[in-house]
Amino acid sequence: MTKSASVEQSAPNKPPRLLAGELTPEVARDWENGCETYFMHKGIDAEDQVKMIASGMLDARLRTWYLTQRATLDAGTFAAYMTALKDAWLDTHWDTKLRWKVLGSYQGNRSFYEWALELQNQNALLYGNAAHLSDVQLRNQLEAHICEELTIPVLRAKLADDLTLKKWIEEVKHLDDKRLEDLASHKKIAEDLYKSSKRTTSSSNKTSSSKTYNPSSSRLGTLTEAERGLLMKHKGCFKCRKFYVSHQSKECTDGAPEASTYKVLTESDAIAAKPKTRAVAAVGPVGAVMPSSVLDDGSDSEDDMCVAPFETAHIMWPCLLTGPNSNSFERVDALIDHGSHLVLIDENVVNKLGLRKRKLYKKIEANSAFMDNSSSPFSFSEYVLLSPSSLNHDWTSRMIRAIIAPNLAVPLLLGGPFLSHNCLVIDHDSRTCIIKDSNYDLLNPPEQKPRVKVKNTSSETPNVVGLLRRRIDTLAFIEANKEHLERLDKEMRRKYEDRFPDDIPHIDQLPTDIVHRITLKDPNKIIQCRHYNTPRKYREAW
Numbered sequence: 001m002t003k004s005a006s007v008e009q010s011a012p013n014k015p016p017r018l019l020a021g022e023l024t025p026e027v028a029r030d031w032e033n034g035c036e037t038y039f040m041h042k043g044i045d046a047e048d049q050v051k052m053i054a055s056g057m058l059d060a061r062l063r064t065w066y067l068t069q070r071a072t073l074d075a076g077t078f079a080a081y082m083t084a085l086k087d088a089w090l091d092t093h094w095d096t097k098l099r100w101k102v103l104g105s106y107q108g109n110r111s112f113y114e115w116a117l118e119l120q121n122q123n124a125l126l127y128g129n130a131a132h133l134s135d136v137q138l139r140n141q142l143e144a145h146i147c148e149e150l151t152i153p154v155l156r157a158k159l160a161d162d163l164t165l166k167k168w169i170e171e172v173k174h175l176d177d178k179r180l181e182d183l184a185s186h187k188k189i190a191e192d193l194y195k196s197s198k199r200t201t202s203s204s205n206k207t208s209s210s211k212t213y214n215p216s217s218s219r220l221g222t223l224t225e226a227e228r229g230l231l232m233k234h235k236g237c238f239k240c241r242k243f244y245v246s247h248q249s250k251e252c253t254d255g256a257p258e259a260s261t262y263k264v265l266t267e268s269d270a271i272a273a274k275p276k277t278r279a280v281a282a283v284g285p286v287g288a289v290m291p292s293s294v295l296d297d298g299s300d301s302e303d304d305m306c307v308a309p310f311e312t313a314h315i316m317w318p319c320l321l322t323g324p325n326s327n328s329f330e331r332v333d334a335l336i337d338h339g340s341h342l343v344l345i346d347e348n349v350v351n352k353l354g355l356r357k358r359k360l361y362k363k364i365e366a367n368s369a370f371m372d373n374s375s376s377p378f379s380f381s382e383y384v385l386l387s388p389s390s391l392n393h394d395w396t397s398r399m400i401r402a403i404i405a406p407n408l409a410v411p412l413l414l415g416g417p418f419l420s421h422n423c424l425v426i427d428h429d430s431r432t433c434i435i436k437d438s439n440y441d442l443l444n445p446p447e448q449k450p451r452v453k454v455k456n457t458s459s460e461t462p463n464v465v466g467l468l469r470r471r472i473d474t475l476a477f478i479e480a481n482k483e484h485l486e487r488l489d490k491e492m493r494r495k496y497e498d499r500f501p502d503d504i505p506h507i508d509q510l511p512t513d514i515v516h517r518i519t520l521k522d523p524n525k526i527i528q529c530r531h532y533n534t535p536r537k538y539r540e541a542w
Helices: 023-043 046-054 058-069 068-075 078-089 094-104 112-124 137-145 150-156 165-210 224-234 267-273 284-291 292-297 347-353 416-421 464-480 480-494
Strands: 316-321 330-336 344-346 358-364 378-386 400-405 412-414 424-427 432-435
Touching: 023 046, 023 284, 046 068, 046 078, 058 078, 058 432, 068 078, 094 112, 094 137, 112 137, 112 165, 137 165, 150 165, 165 480, 224 267, 316 347, 316 412, 330 347, 347 400, 400 416, 416 424
Parallel strands: 330 412, 344 400
Antiparallel strands: 316 330, 344 412, 358 378, 378 400, 424 432
């Protein structure tokens, strides 16, 4: 990390020294304040001020910069020297970046007064600069970015708008101090509760672990931790305290054991209660490895066994796609494959629909199940965005990214991303693909009820003669009042003749002075927005 410069000044009447290092806005401010203090105590004239402090720049870079333009800097004012120094050695647009830092700052977990002092110090570095925030702007910034816990108390306080920045900060500080006190007290209460519960838990553990069964007692004692562990490990019941039973304590009908005859459970008791497993002849596996001659002698064949088929039908979903080159929707038979980790689309379909191809940030490689280790994997570098829909437009998929695969066996392969993004569940037995949210089945859509067209049962026929008569009367009225209408038109044109020129003037005859100015918004201004939590029901879609 580069070392920052620093300013040293032994006394107010001594010239300051700017030590070597990176110049920052804070160091530039300290250097300016030290120089002005020196000028005031020594009474140095304005034309000699730059000369008197130039030797205090101990950094070789700054010294060289000063010597190359010494005549210009010495002839100017100290303010011009500071402007040139900042322009040459501070970061480009340092004032804008510092303003953005002030406008983008939030209170967070800090105390309000600490945060407000930090912003005031940063804003003070911009004093005399166009990026400097006024007191009103700084108050608006502080008020907009205070923590959520302090927002309600400030609104309830109804602080006056005419308060000075200092007075407003003090009022908010009192509210924040009360908030911090309440937070500290709540934290202390929570810590005390946690410590007390921890002590209670440890004492109860010690008590339970120290409990042992007393055979002389007429009452059955509680289970120890060791006994509970054995019963859980060996499928036992906490009530009857027997191992390897098919019920639990809520369903137990055996009842608790007698206290006089009860013995503490041990690992040997659990092993003794474990049921013995019978040895079963391995008929199926032996038959599977027998030679064919054995099956020919009358043994069971595969036809007599319940085995899975060699193959099942593919899950095909007829869907609709559209694109810039398509005037309507195109039907595509998509293959739904939950074993694929990608969504793939054939390059011919992309070109036909005119979908926009996008570059992958990183190429994706995939192997086929029939490829050996020596074969090179398939490499994909482009993808498209699409949203397939059902044939009846009852359901439309959320936007998915499909990787372009040349010479794909199917037009569209919908893999895991399509299924997970749309919350789809596939049942191979019933051949369904159901959306969890709406129970809509893509493979078995509900039948569309035909729309019944309501015929016009009105027996009335249009009165053609009446319509023609009304039209003839309208034309006759226009013809009779033609002169009156033309006269009104001429009067309107004469009254607003400056709005009805015979021809548009040539571009060379247009006025060159500014007739209207559109004031644009400040492009460097940052829009300050409130931050609200997104409702949970919208997060999944995003």
